[in-house]
Amino acid sequence: MRRLVALTLAASLALVGCSSTSSEDPSATASATGQIEAIAIGSSDSLAPTLDFVPGLAYPKPEYRVEWEGEGEPLQEGQPLLLDIYGESLQDHTQLINTYDGLPRSFLLAPEVVGDDLYEVLKTVNVGARILQVSPAGIDDEGKPPVAIVVDVLPIRAQGTNSVINPDMPAVTLSSTGEPTITIPDDDPPADVTSAVLIQGTGPQITSGSFVTVNYVGVHWDAGKNEEKSWESGDIFETSWPSENAPFETQIGVGQVIAGWDQALIDVEAGSQVEIVVPPESGYPDMGTLVFVVDVLDVWNPGN
Numbered sequence: 001m002r003r004l005v006a007l008t009l010a011a012s013l014a015l016v017g018c019s020s021t022s023s024e025d026p027s028a029t030a031s032a033t034g035q036i037e038a039i040a041i042g043s044s045d046s047l048a049p050t051l052d053f054v055p056g057l058a059y060p061k062p063e064y065r066v067e068w069e070g071e072g073e074p075l076q077e078g079q080p081l082l083l084d085i086y087g088e089s090l091q092d093h094t095q096l097i098n099t100y101d102g103l104p105r106s107f108l109l110a111p112e113v114v115g116d117d118l119y120e121v122l123k124t125v126n127v128g129a130r131i132l133q134v135s136p137a138g139i140d141d142e143g144k145p146p147v148a149i150v151v152d153v154l155p156i157r158a159q160g161t162n163s164v165i166n167p168d169m170p171a172v173t174l175s176s177t178g179e180p181t182i183t184i185p186d187d188d189p190p191a192d193v194t195s196a197v198l199i200q201g202t203g204p205q206i207t208s209g210s211f212v213t214v215n216y217v218g219v220h221w222d223a224g225k226n227e228e229k230s231w232e233s234g235d236i237f238e239t240s241w242p243s244e245n246a247p248f249e250t251q252i253g254v255g256q257v258i259a260g261w262d263q264a265l266i267d268v269e270a271g272s273q274v275e276i277v278v279p280p281e282s283g284y285p286d287m288g289t290l291v292f293v294v295d296v297l298d299v300w301n302p303g304n
Helices: 003-016 116-122 259-264
Strands: 040-043 049-052 063-068 080-089 095-098 105-108 130-135 147-154 171-174 180-183 194-200 211-220 236-239 248-251 273-278 290-300
Touching: 049 080, 049 147, 063 116, 095 147, 116 130, 180 211, 180 290, 259 273, 259 290
Parallel strands: none
Antiparallel strands: 040 049, 063 130, 080 095, 080 105, 080 147, 130 147, 171 180, 194 273, 211 236, 211 248, 211 290, 273 290
């Protein structure tokens, strides 16, 4: 069990308490040895997978199984990863982590982040892949049970159908990785919040109170300055796209983001890409009009 499992397991144990009330290594009392091929992944009424296995078996070594390779772009070394993770104790089915009931986790595809073994597996799959990982008892914490973890590799860019371009909005072009470039026209900016869906997704819809994971870039429409700095039209104001930055997580409709986002992102579906023009009174009064391109990667609506 390498760093990814250690991180997710530690986080889950902090939430649910100790997963084993005994310090005894479960592999010492198991009557048989289990193998990853005997673990079946199923579906549930929620978004989380289910795991079917014989509890209490020993698992003598780490194992990985690619459930499906994914139909998206191949994963590349050093790229950002967005992962949904579900894990259970192989001793007694205790749930240890479930990001499906919440937001996915961000990582980088690097061995020092996800661990050497999982890194080698991830390099062979694509966006959309599902991997089952089994870790023996007590590798990172003596007395902890063997663990099975399902890892789903999610897109880090919008995935959907291209919409008709609105000629009144700033032009947007995408790099090979999906990172947007915004070209500001010579026209004056609109006086009100204005938005357009560039890519139409098909996932859960954002409502007031939704938690979202997004990638975005924001630029200035017009040149200006304030007490801190000056800028030119088209200069980047903020971005989550560099690999060292994680996708941005926030809640919509409750005042955690600027009013322009709260207004424009309601009813947008996961997988969509939205362009938003935000005047100063709906954004930052001392920053002028801003233009954002937002890729909605994940939407979680509590209670649904």
